[in-house]
Amino acid sequence: MRRGEVAVLMGPNASGKTTLIKAIAGLITPFKGRILIDDNTVFETRRSDGRIVVNAPPHLRKIGYVPSDYALLDHLTVWENVMLGLAKKPFSRHEKEKKVRDILEFMSLERYSNMKPPALSNGLKQKVALARALVAEPKLLLLDEPFSSIDPASKPVIRYELKKLLASWKITTIIATHDVEDAFWFHDRVLVLNGRKLTYDSPFLSEETISNEYLAKSLGFNVLEGRIIQIMKPGKYLVEIGKSTVLATSGSVGNKLAEGSLVNIVFPPVVSKLTPGCSESVEVNSLKGNLLEVIERFDHVTLLLEIDSSKVRVNLLRREWEKLRSMVSGNCLTLILPENSVSIIEKRAPGGWNA
The missing domain is CATH 2.40.50.100 (RNA polymerase II/Efflux pump adaptor protein, barrel-sandwich hybrid domain)
Incomplete structure (x- = not known):
């Protein structure tokens, strides 16, 4: 992928979209292959015998990951959930607080900082999960079915806000989805995973x-x-x-x-x-x-x-x-x-x- 490119990864159920996203993020271990992020090898197996020779842990892969259920902790506030994105980062307490404050302000979430996830709408939960993923300034953002919990009437607004955010940050992003509407909104590149194989790869989405x-x-x-x-x-x-x-x-x-x-x-x-x-x-x-x-x-x-x-x-x-x-x-x-x-x-x- 080009730096700053947004790719929409589509495919039917059980095609491997979430598995691929998790493998890139380091949450599951592939049987074989090689994964590069920002020109750095984060996973690799030896061709001769399939032995793993590189397998960087998730927090060292410079990844921002938002699962389909957002994975927010209900007993923590918005501020504390976003702070979790910096848990294993080598910053001082003061630096971490400034980064959390800055990302909450950027995403217009300051007034919700003391609220807990159960009190938030799904759209706000998504923004909090995005803030947690972006606070450490990742090189790659992975979004797994980001709009699946959003009601149909709100999806156009949420898509617009996400598109504006990604354009502002110029961050390389993979969006895994089964909704073809996402491909029209985020159409730098459209990929289709089917039968666990990449069957379509094009920057265009048209009848031709x-x-x-x-x-x-x-x-x-x-x-x-x-x-x-x-x-x-x-x-x-x-x-x-x-x-x-x-x-x-x-x-x-x-x-x-x-x-x-x-x-x-x-x-x-x-x-x-x-x-x-x-x-x-x-x-x-x-x-x-x-x-x-x-x-x-x-x-x-x-x-x-x-x-x-x-x-x-x-x-x-x-x-x-x-x-x-x-x-x-x-x-x-x-x-x-x-x-x-x-x-x-x-x-x-x-x-x-x-x-």
């Missing part, structure tokens, strides 16, 4: 750069499994999905695709056209599905369809849905995809909901 199934689904794209039955031209493929076929571009897929290759196709929920009924004719880019659910929203509706045993979402303006609903007889609808709206992304093992 999406080549990862987990990230595509997190962004609300629909993902369906299919098989290439014909190469139309370089980068353009005819893909079979059940009894239907669609034209798809290779997108960001780096490996060579051939006829017979199993692939995933991806398309957004807002570019599609829906028509009532399911005719027997088979046309390219027409997918037949059963309507499972209609989710009413303020200005639009989300339709949940089942297509070839997979769940697909389609967003329609309310007036479009009202017009379509008057013509629907039964639960069968035909989804028509614009020619350039379908891309091929990485293929993973089949499974579950496209949500």
Whole structure:
């Protein structure tokens, strides 16, 4: 990572996000590998036999760490909790008090200094945990699911305050999260950890750069499994999905695709056209599905369809849905995809909901 860079580490449950964060922080010991912080090796194993040759303790790694539950001690005041961040640092009592005073003032927490965590909101608890992590001026800040305990209405404000803080301190930061919204707020670099492997690493987050199934689904794209039955031209493929076929571009897929290759196709929920009924004719880019659910929203509706045993979402303006609903007889609808709206992304093992 570049000094001052903010990286968002995403991934599904049990993908290893928290494990990686804790390994970097020195709270757990990896089986093998090497960890460098500020060009200093803090962990390393010998390649020949896997023996650990370097394993610096957490307090010597110049790390600031905020776990998902903030790990504040309820019987201590805000001042005392922040002071814990300096517990093993070689400063005098006077120096420690000044550092705590300065960080509380910087983060507008002075008036809460004598209060205890149970009396604080989750947003304030997060700020106290951040103050404790930053008071020792770490070289690397690790945040594990920092917004998971924040109510939805408060998240934009808390994200804004954190982004402003990180920009002010210019501190290298890794944010582990499962919420794709964090990637839009802190987008210096987006990483996806899946199957305990790094499957995506890009400074951009856009439709053109999406080549990862987990990230595509997190962004609300629909993902369906299919098989290439014909190469139309370089980068353009005819893909079979059940009894239907669609034209798809290779997108960001780096490996060579051939006829017979199993692939995933991806398309957004807002570019599609829906028509009532399911005719027997088979046309390219027409997918037949059963309507499972209609989710009413303020200005639009989300339709949940089942297509070839997979769940697909389609967003329609309310007036479009009202017009379509008057013509629907039964639960069968035909989804028509614009020619350039379908891309091929990485293929993973089949499974579950496209949500």
